[in-house]
Amino acid sequence: AQSVTQPDIHITVSEGASLELRCNYSYGATPYLFWYVQSPGQGLQLLLKYFSGDTLVQGIKGFEAEFKRSQSSFNLRKPSVHWSDAAEYFCAVGENYGGATNKLIFGTGTLLAVQP
Amino acid sequence: SAVISQKPSRDICQRGTSLTIQCQVDSQVTMMFWYRQQPGQSLTLIATANQGSEATYESGFVIDKFPISRPNLTFSTLTVSNMSPEDSSIYLCSTTLGAETQYFGPGTRLLVL
Numbered sequence: 001a002q003s004v005t006q007p008d009i010h011i012t013v014s015e016g017a018s019l020e021l022r023c024n025y026s027y028g029a030t031p032y033l034f035w036y037v038q039s040p041g042q043g044l045q046l047l048l049k050y051f052s053g054d055t056l057v058q059g060i061k062g063f064e065a066e067f068k069r070s071q072s073s074f075n076l077r078k079p080s081v082h083w084s085d086a087a088e089y090f091c092a093v094g095e096n097y098g099g100a101t102n103k104l105i106f107g108t109g110t111l112l113a114v115q116p
Numbered sequence: 117s118a119v120i121s122q123k124p125s126r127d128i129c130q131r132g133t134s135l136t137i138q139c140q141v142d143s144q145v146t147m148m149f150w151y152r153q154q155p156g157q158s159l160t161l162i163a164t165a166n167q168g169s170e171a172t173y174e175s176g177f178v179i180d181k182f183p184i185s186r187p188n189l190t191f192s193t194l195t196v197s198n199m200s201p202e203d204s205s206i207y208l209c210s211t212t213l214g215a216e217t218q219y220f221g222p223g224t225r226l227l228v229l
Contacts, residue, residue: 032216043208043222044159051216090158094216102147103174104210104218106158 002027004093006107013081014115021076021110023091032094033074034104035065039087047089050074061085086114118143118213120221128227129199136195137224139209144189149218150182153206162207165192199228 005024013019025031032051036044048059055067065076074091091107119142129135139148150162163171163184171184185193196203204227210220 034217036220044210044220046217046219049217094218102164103161104149104151104159106160108158 002093002095002105004091004105004107006089006091006110008110009108010111010113012113012115015083016080019076019078019081019085019112021089021091021112023074023076023107024072025074025091025093026072027093033065033067034092034094035059035063035074035076036090036092037061037087038090038109044090047076081112081114083114083116086112088112118145118211118219120209120211120219122207122209122221122224124224125222126225126227128229131200131228133199134195134197135199135226136193137207137209139192139194139221141190141211143213145211145213146189147212148186148192149210150184150192150194151208151210151220153208153223155204159208162194196226199226201228204228 003026007022034049035047037047038044047063048057050057050067058064063078067074088109088111090109092104095103121140123138148165151159152162153159161174162177163173165171165184165186167186167189181197183195206223206225208220208223210218212218
């Protein structure tokens with residue numbers, strides 16, 4: 001069965017430090033992969049996505065993620081964290097039905113705290 | 117990206133009652149989705165709603181508890197019926213643009229007393 005694992009429930013980093021959030025997936029075919037961010041009291045905002053091609057994808061707010069098929073991973077990175085990045089981050093895999101994404105399977109999320 | 121709105125944004129309800137949540141998209145879309153996010157949990161798909169057909173429910177969710185309407189290509193409703201405190205969650209609708217990417221509404225925060 002398809003699944004997404006985010007091993008880190010909670011991470012605290014200092015402002016200006018680098019960040020890496022881990023995501024591992026289990027999926028039988030080539031997955032569609034996503035990172036979403038949820039700020040307190042807000043809905044989900046798409047940060048970036050991977051469908052095919054270049055395995056390093058750039059997203060909004062200075063985030064990037066790298067797809068590594070051999071490791072079944074899609075880790076999210078940011079070189080310098082800002083206080084406004086404090087939020088919960090969700091990795092998701094989209095089931096691919098003939099080129100269209102149907103069901104999204106989410107990881108349990110990583111809550112990011114940023115220290116001044 | 118699509119602009120997706122939901123009403124109400126939050127509500128407090130008594131057990132045994134029902135609440136209907138509305139989701140409006142600013143463009144015509146084929147597929148709309150309803151997710152539930154229980155407190156401290158991740159998102160779980162409740163059902164997929166395509167215009168002109170019955171909603172497709174995921175395992176663990178039934179139509180009697182979560183009836184869904186999809187009257188046109190821009191609108192859908194989810195009803196949470198006969199509510200209990202366990203239904204306290206955030207309910208989010210989403211839709212796909214460009215086939216691959218889902219965009220989410222702001223969510224409806226429901227508290228059942």
